[in-house]
Structure formats: structure tokens, C-alpha cells
Amino acid sequence: MPLLQAGPDRIAAAARRVMMRCDELAGVTAAPGSIERVYLSPEHARVNRLAAAWMREAGLRSWQDAAGNQLGRIERTVDPDPAAPALMIGSHLDTVIDAGRFDGILGVLMALEVVRLLRDPGSETASVPLPFAIEVVAFSDEEGTRFGKALLGSSALAGTWDADWWELTDQHGVTLRQAFREFGLDPGRVGEAGRRPEQLVGYLEAHIEQGPELDRAGSPLAVVSSIASARRFQVTVEGEARHAGGTPYDMRHDALLGASEAALAVERICAAEHHIVGTVGQFEAFPGAVNVIPGEAVFSLDLRGELDETRDRVWDRLGRELDAIMGRRGLRWRAVEVHNAPAVACAPLLRDVVAEGIAATVGLDAPETRSVSHAVPTIFSRAGHDAMAVGAITDVGMLFLRNPDGVSHHPDEAVSAADVALGIRALTEAVLQLAHAARP
Ligand code: HGY
Ligand code: MN
Ligand code: MN
16 A cells, blocks of 8 residues: 555656756766766865755755765654664765766655655655654765775765775876865864764665666666676786887787787676676777887776676686786786775665555555565666665665666766656655554
């Protein structure tokens, strides 16, 4: 029995507001004509101010934490207590370069609409007692675009910040420590962003699917089962720079060709595995002169898998393959790991309430004998999310929305207002189902 009492017009208006705000946030960019908003940038500060204003307008108390995450909170209606544990709902506001306007942003804005619906004095929903506080979170760096290490904002909130990260540098050589200070944050106080498990009831994140499964299945929504484990490396190949004209092939140690063979080996080896993907997204050759054989090549490797073990086995296999390639070409190679996030399973209770929310929204009647979770589309997320970091301290659950053609990390990223309306209804219903299950 759905707990959310809100007419279709109310939900449609909420979806329109979300779509309008996605467009507004898309205009906050370091690169006019495209979307680029990285950690600790002026654009980050601007969207935090916007998010804070929207949080306050929705009735939340709002603050920026010691890692630059923007948060808002409403207290529980049952025995209000500012120290009461909170259900956290949100996603991230940072982007990749030349990004789409929904990755992360949609989840933050949908969370705000959930709170508006829960507090809507006109609706029956406001009468459902809330046994936990609700916090909306806009994480500040999920992508890792600026410093290479992803999930910095959510890692700070999870209390898993690593002091080694302070020396990470961006493309201009600015360290994370310097960028913190320039943004107005104190590196020595980043620990204050950390939350303890007992402060949280759980974490829910709505996100566009960054793949084509829902579109192919004709389903608007899905519950996420688990989130892929990820490792990121920077691989350097060293050969010998020589004259492009005078050097015969039997004397060449061309780093670019070795790295190119390695990139093709990544595709060949990962494609032969189940649920493993490897991507070379950055590739540079040095000295980068048209008439010099590249003496060095550097490329990124983004390696993901459903299980840590299979992902690590493939990494070992790739290492042996690179040894063979570089040995044959008289090259040397090394890899520096810049990111490592273990696979995270979504919690059964949160999977169930998200499934209940979807079922109530799309009208799925689960057979009595089986939990509704079995009747609702369920997806393993190959994309990484802040939920991976937050999973270190609390249960996590995710709701996916259909993304036509599955395009993401690209300006053509899309979601329909109709699916956003369904997503808002499902997410709100999930929160109400959780409140109902948690009632004293
Ligand atoms: O890379 C990812 O999977 C996420 O979009 N940051
Ligand atoms: Mn994202
Ligand atoms: Mn992303």
C-alpha cells in the first residue's frame, strides 16, 4: 500500500523544478559552452551557495562541512532531537570535463524534492511520523577529475581520508593541500567532516544509469544490487627518444607503440572477462615532437569489476601481458595506483524499500510469496558512486533512472522529466517505507 499521498500535478511540478535546476547548475562551469566543475574551484563554491539556498528554501538547515560538502538537515518529527541519527540522501555536484548535466546533480536535486514532499503541509505525507532526521548531501568531489583520486568528499564524510592525498597535484601542479587553503578550508580540520556510524540510519542515492540497460529493457527505474569495485592507475612506459629519420627499426624502443599495444591488450583481456571493464582515458607521448621517436608514454587505466577478486586477477594478468609486450620491445614500464575502491553491496533493507518505492510507483504487484525486490528491475552498477565511500560507515541503497542510449560523461547525457517524476515518487515512497519500518 503506497504511503505517499501526492497528486500527479504535485510530483510533475517537482520534476519540472529539478529539470530547471539541472539547467541552472549546468551554467556554473569553468568552460563556457561545456560543463566543467571540479573540486575546490570557484564553480564548486558557486554551486554550494546555490544548493544551500535551495536547501534553506526547502526548510533544511544548511552548512558546508570541513571537506567542502554542502549538507542540509531536517529533524525527525518523532521526539525531535538535533543529535538523532539521520537518513542521508544525495549525490555529488562536481563533474567530469565536458560533462552531462545530470550525473550526480540529479540525485541532489531529487533529494530536495523528497524533503519538500515529506514536509508538504498540504499532503497526507506530512502526517507520516519521521523516526529519523533527514540530511541532504551534495558531495564535492565524486569524479576525482582534478586530483585523480575519486570520492574525496564522501571519503572525508566516511572518515577514511588518507593524509597521503594532500600531496596529490592537479594539472597545474597545485597540491590538494594548497587547493584546500585557497578554497578557504583548513587541511588540519578535514577530520571534522567525518561522521560516525551511529549518526546515520543509512544513505540513499538516486542517479541516472550510466549505461543502456534500463533503456533497452523499457524500464524507467531500477534498484541497484551492488556497485563495481574500481582501481585507477597511471602507467608510464620508458623507451628511448631518437631521431625519427635516422633511426632504423631494429634500433627503436618506441614508448608510444609499447603503450599502444598495452592499451589494446587492456581491451582484449577485459572484453574476454564477465563484468570486467578496463578503459584507457588519458594517453600522452613525450617529448611529443613530430620528428622524435617517443622516449616515454604515460596513460591512465580505469579498471572495474563486480568483485574485487576478479578485478585483481585481471590486473595481475594485465601485468604479465605488459611485461611481455615491453620485454619484446626493449621498454620498461611502471604503474602508480591512484584510486582503489572496493565493490560495495547495497544493504538488503534499503534494496527492499527502494524496490517497494519503485513497485508502488510503476504499479508492480509482487506475488505474495516473494519479496517485491524480485519483481523490480535490479542492476549492478559499473559506474562508481559516492555510496561506495559512504558504505564504509552505514548501509547504502541506490535508485537508478533510465538514461536514453545510456550516454553519460558527455553533453548528450539525458533523462526525461517523466522519469524524474517517477523517480521522485519512488524515492519518497522508499523513505516513507523505511520510516514505517523504523517506527518505534
Ligand atoms: O567514474 C565513474 O564511474 C563515476 O561516474 N565517477
Ligand atoms: Mn555520478
Ligand atoms: Mn560520473
